[in-house]
Amino acid sequence: ILITPAIMTICVVMFVLGIIFDGLGAIIELSTETGLKIGANWLPYVKSGEVWRLITSVFIHWSLIHLILNMYTLFIVGTQIETFLGKVKYVLIFLISGLCGSMLSCVINDISIVSAGASGAIFGLFGSLLYFGYNYRATLDGYLRGQIIPLIFINILIGLIVPGIDLAAHIGGLIGGTFISVALGLKRQNKSNRNIHGILMTLMIL
Helix, strand or coil: CCHHHHHHHHHHHHHHHHHHHHCHHHHCCCCHHHHHHHCCECHHHHHCCCCCHHHHHHHCCCCHHHHHHHHHHHHHHHHHHHHHHCHHHHHHHHHHHHHHHHHHHHHHCCCCCCECCCHHHHHHHHHHHHHHHHHCHHHHHHHHHHHHHHHHHHHHHHHHHCCCCCHHHHHHHHHHHHHHHHHHCCCCCCCCHHHHHHHHHHHHHC
């Protein structure tokens, strides 16, 4: 397990960078100005050519609580994906899920919204677990129905109820993570029409 700690380290480094620019107040809430300075996602900047924000924003968090919650979930879910699918597929799923989440956030949200956080990519990992669980449902059906599906619905419900949560990024990440998982396939799985369909669906959502 190497990739999950590496992603978590990047997120922590970016949070410390925010504190350096913003002061200790960033522990409670990072200012929008500093968030934009270090790479948060904002439609006007993306449209002006700063498309890298669609990825850098995944590693930026608005508060220490925001960081801790996302890193805890990432550690639980990410280590499973890394074990199930391997490091290369895991990295691709995480990045493409984050990209899809950031893009849908730009499309759906009001132009005034500045977004950041790993939750879109994490929802993509949820989607990947759904795909993995579906393929191994004979042995993982209880885990899938008892933990993963309820966890997804609970997080979507929280996004609907709690203000300030970028639900569009969550949905975009979930869709992107599911499709790219279909495209990449599972360990020791031969290429098939299913993989081709996954590639086409991923390209369509992008």
